[in-house]
Amino acid sequence: MAFSIREHPLIFFVTFALPAMLMILGAIFNASAFLFILCGTWLGVAMMVIYLPIEKDLEQ
Secondary structure (H helix, E strand, C coil): CCCCHHHCHHHHHHHHHHHHHHHHHHHHCCCCHHHHHHHHHHHHHHHHHHHHHHHHHHHC
């Protein structure tokens, strides 16, 4: 069963679910602003590296 690495459920979890959960937990437990900056950067870089190239390929 061959599939693209981008279709693996663990990639979605590490890319979106984990930083979102960390941001929610940080808001609940009054974490520092560094955690929110780190999670936001994590989400932004993950979008650029993993998902935006797929969208550009679809436009051609």
